[in-house]
Amino acid sequence: MWTDPECPVARAVDVVGDRWSLLIIRDAMAGARSFTDFQQRTGIARNILADRLRKLAAHDLITQVEAPSGKRRVYALTEAGKDLFAVIVTLRQWGERHAFEAGEPRSVLVDEQGEVVPELVPVAIGGAPLTSDTTSVRGPG
Amino acid sequence: MWTDPECPVARAVDVVGDRWSLLIIRDAMAGARSFTDFQQRTGIARNILADRLRKLAAHDLITQVEAPSGKRRVYALTEAGKDLFAVIVTLRQWGERHAFEAGEPRSVLVDEQGEVVPELVPVAIGGAPLTSDTTSVRGPG
DNA sequence: CAGTATCCCTCAAGATACTG
DNA sequence: CAGTATCTTGAGGGATACTG
Numbered sequence: 001m002w003t004d005p006e007c008p009v010a011r012a013v014d015v016v017g018d019r020w021s022l023l024i025i026r027d028a029m030a031g032a033r034s035f036t037d038f039q040q041r042t043g044i045a046r047n048i049l050a051d052r053l054r055k056l057a058a059h060d061l062i063t064q065v066e067a068p069s070g071k072r073r074v075y076a077l078t079e080a081g082k083d084l085f086a087v088i089v090t091l092r093q094w095g096e097r098h099a100f101e102a103g104e105p106r107s108v109l110v111d112e113q114g115e116v117v118p119e120l121v122p123v124a125i126g127g128a129p130l131t132s133d134t135t136s137v138r139g140p141g
Numbered sequence: 142m143w144t145d146p147e148c149p150v151a152r153a154v155d156v157v158g159d160r161w162s163l164l165i166i167r168d169a170m171a172g173a174r175s176f177t178d179f180q181q182r183t184g185i186a187r188n189i190l191a192d193r194l195r196k197l198a199a200h201d202l203i204t205q206v207e208a209p210s211g212k213r214r215v216y217a218l219t220e221a222g223k224d225l226f227a228v229i230v231t232l233r234q235w236g237e238r239h240a241f242e243a244g245e246p247r248s249v250l251v252d253e254q255g256e257v258v259p260e261l262v263p264v265a266i267g268g269a270p271l272t273s274d275t276t277s278v279r280g281p282g
Numbered sequence: 283c284a285g286t287a288t289c290c291c292t293c294a295a296g297a298t299a300c301t302g
Numbered sequence: 303c304a305g306t307a308t309c310t311t312g313a314g315g316g317a318t319a320c321t322g
Binding site for chain 1: 147151224227234
């Protein structure tokens with residue numbers, strides 16, 4: 001099924017490695033709850049959106065829950081879905097650094113109080129930032 | 142061209158949000174240098190691989206450099222390419238947590254000495270780990 | 283070894299109309 | 303509002319043969 005069944009990266013890519021899934025997750029994290037909400041934020045075609053939401057639900061990244069207001073059902077991230085936050089953030093960091101000209105307008109990350117998050121410390125082991133110069137990957141066994 | 146030109150996540154996905162690019166980057170980080178090298182590790186079709194390598198080079202994630210041995214040219218990650226390391230690692234973490242059964246064999250992350258990296262601290266602001274409960278995203282201006 | 287050139291095929295994706 | 307149904311298109315991807 002996959003090219004490399006033992007690689008966690010490959011499995012993750014198998015789940016979210018398409019054009020829309022991560023953007024749907026991004027919007028869920030930014031507060032999107034309803035079908036139309038997702039549709040308008042992403043601009044994705046309705047049938048594709050329905051398909052992606054199904055796939056994401058099948059992989060347990062999102063679920064539909066009873067809305068606090070009562071009768072509607074809204075989408076919500078599961079724990080597995082929320083765990084993609086680190087992926088979204090690192091993608092965002094990369095995009096900011098390497099996919100924008102200086103001064104180009106861009107959306108920003110804010111905290112609960114609406115304050116712009118100034119800078120993010122990248123993934124680290126212990127306290128030391130991790131770079132590709134210092135690590136590699138090896139198979140099991 | 143993109144659905145959301147102001148979102149760094151969307152731009153990043155536009156560059157690496159397909160089935161193969163991140164796996165090619167992964168393998169470059171793991172030591173892949175030659176065309177055949179990439180082809181065998183990923184299992185990707187040769188024409189598609191050539192296309193992806195071109196695209197990645199066009200976006201300045203990889204380049205071809207003179208091999209130390211002399212006459213061959215090998216692929217190498219640029220700084221922008223190396224900066225994807227955090228993305229790869231967070232994807233890997235997510236895959237480990239949510240795409241494997243307990244006890245299923247998997248590849249692991251090792252450092253230069255070949256030691257298995259025990260645990261990774263996720264993206265953080267200052268010292269506090271970041272979760273999707275505590276942040277959201279807002280447009281510019 | 284490092285690609286290029288073809289051929290083929292599936293499915294992702296878009297547009298739009300429709301239904302409970 | 304939340305999807306489903308249908309139709310069409312094109313890109314993504316695979317297999318294989320070929321070339322410098």
